[in-house]
Amino acid sequence: MNYARNKIELEENGFSVLSDLYSENEISGILACIENAEQDGNPFMKTKDLFAIRQLIKNVPELSDLLFNKKLNKLIADLSESEYFLTKAIYFDKPSESNWFVAYHQDLSISVDKKADLENYVNWTFKKGQHGIQPPIEILQDTITIRIHLDKTDKNNGALKVIPKSHLKGIVRADSKDWNIESEFVCEIEKGGAMLMKPLTLHASNRTTNGKKRRVIHLEFNKHKLTEPLAWLEHYGIKKPVANIV
Template identity: 90%
Template sequence: MNYKKNKIELEENGYSVLADLYSDNELSEILACIENAEQDGNSFMKTKDLFAIRQLIKNVPELSSLLFNRKLIDLISNLSESQYFLTKAIYFDKPSESNWFVAYHQDLSISVNQKADLENYVNWTFKKGQFGVQPPIEILKDTITIRIHLDKTDKNNGALKVIPKSHLNGIIRADSKDWNLENEFICEVEKGGVMLMKPLTLHASNRTTNGKKRRVIHLEFNRHNLTEPLAWLEHYGIKKASTQQFV
């Protein structure tokens, strides 16, 4: 399949939406893997408003071959000629009764293996046993986010809202006047589809109002090594062969 249109949309607008990357059978297998995973340790978070699994591939390794089907591998190959690798994988389940919303923001933090005093690595955090940091902007600009939708998602169950082209303005202060809601676009995604996004794209999500789930697998890809001694907390190279998707 030719993903040229999606590549152009991603670069120009900061997002793009695709349908039919996963069949119903593939989705059932993915959900079965997640449901059968042992839910303990810092990587698992469960509240009445959210269930999440961080470091998803590490905690549920059986998912690797299911997520990286031929369509997703072809998509990644078409988005860039560079050799990208997986740097973050999270499962989100926004339950049907969730009253949780997220205000407009950019995804500015990456997960790393340790803390180090380095130029242009700022705003350090330590949550759930892992370090986060805001890296040099070149790394954020080259990040590609792929959100796999396990449920049909629309404005009534937390579909992401974005400000098109906002990623072109670099890092935007929360109180900045460089953006407005007049250009807001709601990224509705069919079950089995994906949303592509640049992390510098301003995005938000509303509370669920229709009583339906919104289960998403959030993947981030990059092509840069970090300044030593830092390394990505998650680093999975993507192979083309269908038998083993990671190295």
């Protein structure tokens, strides 16, 4: 179990795909945990096109041990020598009848605990009770996104499309044509697999056309402390993998 190839692909192309992060039983346990926790409240968003749970670990704490299995802990350790921690956890359920699609974009916002007037922190938002902010670019460059797929996902049920190497161009204007759409790659993921991504990688997803669900847990990790008085809204440490003792 070595993720050196995924680390190289993530750095060079801005994304990487792996197939067997979780077993069938582990996925069943994760889904049961989420289903038992579904309730109304500010972190829960329900529409005909999407069900989402924000601040997932805070709102469904039983998920933590299920998500952070040996493979995920080893993956995070292999991706960086630095001390990374979890800064965002969201559950997305794109129902089978969903007409929701997302145009090409970069993930430029992080969630913080308060609003403060600071240099290089721009584009403040306040949605669903959360402050969002575009931080200094080095924080975005050092973010690692891991999207855990609870269903097999292909081009017919909303698999992410990406523009390889687009993360190397920095922040791209939404109306810019400074990328080659012909290089588009569709990230088809097996159930229990995961997609790794840099948030500056241009990505999009289509509507569902095959009547199948696409349930994903979106995790973001970082190593930076934010400029005071700001702090990450979510901040969870990661257990280090324990070496096998013979």
